[in-house]
Amino acid sequence: MWKFIIRRVAIGIFILFVVVSTTFFFSRIVPSEPAQKWVGAHATEEQIEAAKIELGLDKPLYSQYIKYLGDLLKGDFGMSIVSHRPVSLELKNAIPNTLELVILSVILAFAIGLPIGVYSAIHENTIFDHLGRFISVGVISMPTFWVALMLQIIFSTKLGLLPLTGQMDTILKLTNPLDKITGFAMLDSVITGNWRVFKDLILHAILPILTLMSYSLGLTSRMTRSILLEVLNEDYIRASRAYGIKERIVIWKYAIKNVLGTVTTVLALSAGYALVNTFVIEAVFSWPGIGSYISRSVINLDYPAIIGVTLFASVSYIILNLIADIIVALDPRIRFVKGGD
Amino acid sequence: SGGEEQQGNDNTPKTVTYVTHSDPMVFWDPAETWAIEIVALQNIYEPLVRIDPMNDNEFIPVLATEWKSSDDGLKWEFKLREGVKFHSGKELTADIAARSLKRTIDLGKGAAYIWDGVKEINAKDDNTLEFVLERPLPMLYIVSSAYGSYIYDPDLERDWYYEGNADGTGPYKLNDYSKDSEVILEKFQDYWGGWNQDQFDYAIVKIVPESATRRQLLVRGEADIVEQMPLEDVEALKSDDNILISDITSYQQLYAFLNTQKAPLDNKYVRQALSYLMPYQDIVDHVMLGSATQARGVIPPNLWGHGKDLMQYNYDLDKAKELLAQGGYPDGGFKLLYTYTAGDKNEQKVGELFKDALSKVNIDMEIRGMTVDSKYDLAKATDPNDRQDITMLYWWPDNVDPQGYMYSQFRTEKEVGFNFGYYSNPEVDRLIDEAIAISGTSIEEATEKYIEAQEIILDEAPAIHLYCENYVRPYRKDLKGYADNPAYPNAVFFYELSR
Amino acid sequence: MNSKDNVLEIKDLKVDAHTVMGTAELLNIKHLEIKTGEIFGIIGESGAGKSLLALTILGLLPKNVYVKNGQILYKGEDLLKKSQEELSQRIRGKGITMIFQDPMASLNPVFTVYDQVSQVISRHNPGLSKKQLYDRVIEMLELVKLSDPENTMKKYPHELSGGMRQRVLISMALSAKADLLISDEATRALDVTIQAGILKLLEELAEKLGLSTLFISSNMALASTVCQRLGILYAGEVLEIGRVEEIIRNPRHVYTRSFLSSLPTVEKKGKPLPIIKGIYPDPLNKAKGCIFADRCPDYSAECSQNKPTYHEVIPGHFLACIKEEKHKPSSDNDMD
Amino acid sequence: MDWGEINLKNEVILEAVGLKKYFPIETGFLKKSIEYVHAIDTVNIKVNKGEALGIVGESGCGKSTLAQVLVNIYSPTEGKIFFEGVDVSPKAARNSLGFKKNIQMVFQDPFWSLNPRKMVRDIIMEPLKVHRIVEYECFDTEIERLMDMVGIGKKRMFSYPHEFSGGERQRIAIARALAARPKLVILDEPTSSIDTLSQAEILNLLIELRDEFNLSYILISHDLSVVHFLSDRLAVMYLGKIVEIGKTETVFNLMYHPYTQALMKAIPLISSNGTVQNIEALEGNVPSAINPPKGCRFHTRCYKCQEICRNKEPELREFEDGHFAACHFANQS
Amino acid sequence: MSKNKNIFLIKLKRRLEALWVFIKLLLKNKLTGIAFITIVLLTVTAIFAPWISPYPDQGQGQVNLEEKFQPPSTKHIFGTDELGRDILSRVIFGTRISLVISTITIVLALVIALPLGLLAGYHGGMVDEIIMRITDVFLSFPPLMIAIVIASFLGPSLTNAVIAIAVAWWPWYTRIIRAQVMSIREKPFVKASNCIGTNKWVILLSHILPNTISPVIIQASMDMGGVILTAASLSFIGLGAQAPTPEWGLIISTARTYIIDAWWYSAFPGLMIFITVLSFNLLGDGFREVFDPRTRVR
Ligand SMILES: Nc1ncnc2c1ncn2[C@@H]1O[C@H](COP(=O)(O)OP(=O)(O)OP(=O)(O)O)[C@@H](O)[C@H]1O
Ligand SMILES: Nc1ncnc2c1ncn2[C@@H]1O[C@H](COP(=O)(O)OP(=O)(O)OP(=O)(O)O)[C@@H](O)[C@H]1O
C-alpha cells in the first residue's frame, strides 16, 4: 500500500514538475516584456533596465529557471506584475473562499446525485428514470456561466430571495466582525459561533454553489446510474437476491459498495471541474476567490498570477486524483491483484 | 443572541457604498498610483490644492491654504494648513510635504513626470513649501493633478504599502481591504475638516464586475453610487424615482489612431476617407445614447486649447468614395486590423459600426479585442508593417492641461509611446513645443498655437477624433452633496456626502 | 398424477424479451414438473434458455424480459402472481434457491466470505446472537466440506480458488434451508477434476437434506451421472422429458437422437459423424410450427404448420413431435 | 532458405525441443517485483507428417501458449523449433513468409476469430494476397473454391461475420487457414464454443480435409471425446509440462501418469450403448503457474506421492514404443 | 477491370446497408432519434445559414440601429441586440461557428491522437511508456483549465481557442485508442493475421484501426458538446471568438450586460447551446447503446 502511494505521489510530483517547467518556458517565450509591464508605460529605458535586474530577467534563462524552482519550493510564486503584491499572499486570501464553494458543491452534488443515480438505475426505463437521465444529461449540457446568469435572474432579480453577489453583507461585516481563524469564512463563523454571519454567508453561497454543483451533479448521477446498472446485472447481485436477501441491503450494501470506487474517481474529477468552473463563474458572482483572480489576471496577462493559480489548481487536482486512487486501491479486488489463479 | 442582534441594529453605522467595476487597489504606494486607485486614495491622501473644472477651474485649498508665485513665474510658495494630522497621528509639516514630493519625483513611477521642470522643493519653514522651477509652469494645475500630487508620509517603505496599508491626511482611513471584493474606509476622527453627524462613518467601495448586478444593487438601495453603467441601463434607471443621474462633460476623449506608416493608411486621402466613413452621429446616439459629444479636434471642449471653430468630419459616403478614388483605391478592396481593449464595450461597438460602414466601400476590417498590454505590444512592434492599422485610445489629462493630448499623441516620437498614428510633422512638433513653453505664462497664446497644430492634424488625419464622453453616474436620490469632478476621474469624495 | 408430489410445476410458460432488434421469444414451455426429492436435469445447448428458466422461476428476470403467460406452481402456489416483495420474503432462499454457473462472478468481490454467508443466515434466522451467527457460518462452511472454515471466511473471494468459491456459494444457497435447489451449470467454470467433487457434494446434500434439485447443464453425460429424469430444452422449448436411461438409450425426439449421435464417442472414432444441417433458431423470428422443423431429417410440410402437441408417449415420458405421435415409437435403439 | 522444397527424408514435420515460455507479470504495485508465469516449461514434442496430435489438460495448463509459441505469435523464452528438420528458432527464420505459410492456426473464439469489419471475401483473401497463392485474377475463383470446400455457399462472399452462426464462422476460419495451403494446422479448441450439432460437422470437415490435403494437425481441447475422435497421438499437459504422451488409444487405456488417470476418471462420457461412466473427483486445487511446486508438479494432488516426488522432478520416460510418461511411480498401481 | 468495379459496387452496397441498419437501430430509441434529427437540422442550418436566416447580413454583423433591443416578435422571433441585429440570424450563423470549431477541434485532436494511440497500443514498451506519461500530464487537468491557460498565452482568438482546446483534448483520445488497440491486438483475428504473415503495418491499419473507431465515435459525439461548451466558456471570459463573430458564448458574454432589460438576448443563445450540447450527449448515449453488444441480441 505504501509503495503504491509513494509511486503515485512520485508520478504526481513528476506531473507538477512538467507543468511548472512548461508554464515557466511558456511565460518566457510569449512575446511580451515583463519588465516593461512592471514599470508601466511611461517608464524610461533606465527604469526598464532596473526592473529587469529587480526581476532577475538579466540572468541567463537556466539560472532564472533554477531560481524560479527554488522560489516555488519556498512557496514564493513571485510578484504579480499588475498589483506588485506577492502572488502567494493574494492566493492565500482567495483560496479558502474558492475551496469553500468547491467543497460544498461537490459534497452536495454527491449527496443528491448519488441517490438520483441509484433511484434511476433501480427504476430503469420508468418515467422517473427518463426524467432523472434527462436532468443529469441536461445539467451537463448547460454552459455554467449561463446557469449562473439564469439563476441570478430567477432567484435574485425576479424573486428577490437571495443576494445577487458577493460573499457576505458588508454592513454585517462591520457590525459583526468575523475573526479569521482558518480563513474559511463559514468554518470561522461556526467556530466563533457568529451565527448571523454564518446565515448570511450561506445565503450568499447558495447561488454559486448551485451553479457549480450542476455539472458535478449530472456527472455523478449519470455515472452512478450506468455503473449501478452494470453492477445490478452482475451474477453476484442476482445471487444475493436468489438467497432472499432484502432488496434494501442488496442495493445499499451489496451493490453500492461496488459502485463507490468509480464514483469516487468521478467525484475527484468533478471537484476538478468545479474548481475550474469557478474561473468562469466567480466573476459573475463577484466572489472573492481564485476564479475572479485568474479571470482578471488573464485579461491583464499577469503571468505570475496565472501560473500561481494554475499551479494551485494542478496541485489540488493531483491530490484529488491521488486520494481517489488510494480509495479505489482499498478495494479488495485491486489489493489482491497478486492472488489471481 | 437576540440581544446581540438588537444591539447590532442600534449600532448600525452610517455607510455609503460606491460600486465600481474592478478592484481599484493596484498601486498602493501614493507615489506610484496613477490609475483607478484614485477611487479610494483621493479620500485617504490629499494634495495641496484641488481644481473644480465645473466651476470655471476654481482652485480649492486643501492642504495648502494660500499660494503665490514670483513675478517671473520661477518660484512658487504654498502655505500649509495648520493642525493637519496623518492617520498615524503624525503631524504634517512642510518638511514632510517636501520630502514626500521629492520621493515621488525620485521614484519616477506613475505620474511623476508631471513635476518635470521643477528644480527644487524646499521647506522654507514649518508650513511654507517652496518650488523652484526651470521655466514657468502652471503650478496650480500641477499640484492639483489627480495623480502624483499626494502629500504623504515619506518615511514609510514601499513594502509597507504593498502589504495593503495606507496612511494619509484624508478624511477616511483604510479599514479593510479584500481583493476583488471591497475596500472599506472608516472616518478619521481627527480630520482637520471636522465632522458633522450626517456624514458617513464608513465608505465602502464595492467591486462588482457585472454591470447588471451593479444596477440591481443600486435599485435595491444596496449601493448609493455606481460607475461604468452601460448607457442602456442608465436610460432605464431614469424612470426610477429613487435614482438621480449625474451626467457631466468630461475630459475623456476617444481616438482611433490610423497607422500612417503602413499602406494603405500612409495615404492621406485614404485616412480622410476613413474619417468620413466613421458614423459619428450613430455612435453618439446609439453607442453613447447621447451622453457624449462628437469630438472637435484633439482637445476636448471644456479644456483650454480647444478650438470652437475647428472643422469636424461627418459621415459622408460620397465624399469618402471620392477620396478613396483620389487615393488610388476606387474599389476599396483592402483589409484593416482594428485593435481595442478587450472588455471595453464602447470601443467594441464602435468597431462593429465602423466595420459595417467600411463594408459599404468594400473595405474589410478585423476587430481584435486585446489585453491592454498585448495591444501596446502590437502597437510598438519594431516594424510598422507588423503593427495594427487602427487602434483605439482614450485620453484624459493627469492635470487640467492640454499638453498631454498634443504632446503624447501627435508629436514625433523616437520610441513609440502613445503616438499610435506614428505621426510625425516638424511643423506640428514646433507648434506643440512653443505652446508648452509659453503655457506657464500665457494660456491664450498657447491656445492659438495648439489650434494651429490641430488644424494641420485634422487635415492630415492621423487619427479619427470620435467623441468626448460624459461621465454618467446614477446615484440614490437620498444621497446629498454628490457632485462629480471630472478632474479626478471616477473618484468620489465621500467627505462631501451625507444622508 | 398428484400435484402434491411436485415441488414445482410449470404450465404453458411463455417468456419474451424486448430487444433493440424487436421482440424475442425466449421460452415456450408447455409443461414441466419437478417431483419432490428428485434431481431433475434440463439439458440444452448454449442459448437454449436454461438460465432464463431458472431466473423466471425465481422472478429475477432482467428488466427487458417478461413473462407473457403461464403458471409456475411452487407447492401449488403460483409464483408468477406474487410480488417481488413476497418472493423475496417467502420464496427466495427459504423455498427455492440457486447456484449460479460462474462462482467468481456470483460472489460479491468487495465483501468477505463471512460477511456474505452471515448475511444470508441472519436474513432467514433473525435474532441470532453474534456468537450463534458465527457458529452457524462455520457449520455451513463445514457442511460443504470447506477445509479450514475459520480462515477461509475471513478472506475475500479473490483469495479463494474456483472450487472453494463454488463451495461457499453452495453453503450460502443452503443456509436458508430451501427445499428446491436450482443448480445452473454449477460446475461449468471449474476444471474437470474439481467438477467431479462439486457434483458429488450436490448429490450427497440433496440426499441428506431431502432437497429437490433442478440441475441445469449443457453436458448430457454429466447430467446423466446425477439426474433421475432429464428434460431436453431446444431454443426455449422442451422437446422431450423422460427418465435418464430412457432418454439416453431410447431417445424419441429427432433432436435428442441427433444430439446423442453427433457426440464423438470412443466407438465412433474415425467414422464420419451423422450431420444435422441448419442453424440454431433465432429467438427474434421463431418458426410457427415445430421449432426443430427446419433441421429435421424427417421433415414434412405439416411440421411447419402447427406446434406439435405435448404428450405422454409412455408413462412418464413426454414428447413434442408430430411424427412420433403417428408412428408409435419402436422400443429398440435406432442409433447407429 | 527455400521453404518450398520438401525435405522428404524427414517424416517429422515439426519438432520442439526444450521449449519454454515465461510471461513476465507485474505483481504488487511497484513495477520492480516482476514475476513470471511459467506458462510452458520445457516441453518437447514432435508432430509427424499427416498425423494429428491431440493435447489435453486443465484450463491454464499452457495449451494455448504452446500452440501460439509454435506459430510464432509468441517467441519462446528458450528452446528450439524445427520445421521439416530446419531450425526455425532464429527470429528471421520464424518471421519469414515461407515458414508462416506452412503452419496455420484456428482459434477457439468464433466471434473474434474473424475481423468483424471485414467481409468474408476479404477475410479469405488475406492469405492469398500475402502469399501470392494464385494470380490476382484468380482470387475470386480460389475464394469460391475454399468456401465451397468448407461448405459455405459462395453467395455469402459479401457477408459480414456477424451474419453467420458460430459453426459457420469456424468454417470460414478454417477456410482462411487452408487458403495459405499450409502443411500443419493448429486447432485451439475449434469446437468448444459451438453447439454439439455444429461440432459434428466441423469434426467431419477436419477429417475430410486432412485426408484430402495430407495435413498434419495439432488439436487442443479439454473435451476428451473430441481429442480421442480426431487425434492419432495424445499429449497430456499439467502446469506447463507434458506429463504423458503416446498413441491416443494407449494413453486412454494405460494411463501411466496418475494425473492422466484422474483426468480420465473425472470426465463423464456416454458410450454408444448408452452407458455413462461414473466420475471421480481429484482432490486439491491447481497450483499457481507463477510458483509451480518443486519436484513433481502434480505431487500436491497425487495419491501416489512420496518423498522423492516432492524433491525430484520426474523425466519423461518411455514405457511402450513411443509412449512416454513423467512419473516416478508410473507403472506401480 | 469491370469485374473489380462490380465488386466495389457490391461492397459499397453492403456497407451502405450496414450503415442503414445502424441508423435504424440508433433511431429506435426515441430520445436518440430526436437528438439525431436535431443534429441533422442543426447541420443543415449551419450549411444553409445565409438562406435560412431571416436577416443574413445582420447574422454576419450588419447593424440596424433603428431596431435596437426589440423583444421577440413575429418580425424578430428571438428579438434584436444592442445594435439592432436580429438574434435569430446571429444564432443561426453561430450554429455554423460552433459546429465548425467543434469538428475542427476534434479532427485536430484525433489527428494527433490516432498515430500516438495506435503506436502506444500496438508497440507497447518504451514508446508506450513515454506516450502514456505525456498523456498523464494532460489528463491530470480538466480540459477547460488547459484551454484557459493555453489561450491566455496565445492571446484571444477563435483560432487560438481551437488550438487550445485541441491540445487539451487529444490525450483523451490517445488513451481510448490505446486501450482499444491493446484489446483488439489480443483478439484471435489479429493473431490469425500474424500467423498468415501479414505485414504488421497492414495489420495495424486494416485490422486494428477500423475496430478502434466505435469507442472513438461514442467519445467524439459526446465531445462535440464538450468542445462547444469549452469554446463558449473561453469566449465568455474573453479568450475566444471576437466581435462581431456570432459565437454563442460571445453573444451571451455581451448580452449579460443587458440581462435585466433584454432577457431574450442571453436566453436564446444559451438555449441554443443547451439544445446542441444535449443532442450530442444524447446521441453519444445512443451510440453507446447500439455499439454495446450486451444490448443487442444475436
Ligand atoms: N436480457 C435479455 N434480453 C434479450 N434476450 C436475452 C436476454 N437474456 C438472454 N437472452 C437470450 O435468451 C436466450 C437464452 O439465454 P440463456 O442465458 O437462458 O441461455 P443458456 O441456455 O443459459 O445458455 P448458456 O449455456 O450460454 O448459459 C439466448 O438466446 C439469449 O440471447
Ligand atoms: N499474454 C499472457 N501474459 C501473461 N500470462 C499469460 C499470457 N497468456 C497466458 N498466460 C498465462 O499462462 C498460463 C497458460 O495459459 P494458456 O492460455 O496457455 O492456458 P490453456 O491451457 O490454453 O487454458 P484454457 O484451457 O483455459 O484455454 C495461464 O496461467 C495464463 O494465465
Ligand SMILES: [Mg+2]
Ligand atoms: Mg446459462
Ligand SMILES: [Mg+2]
Ligand atoms: Mg486456451
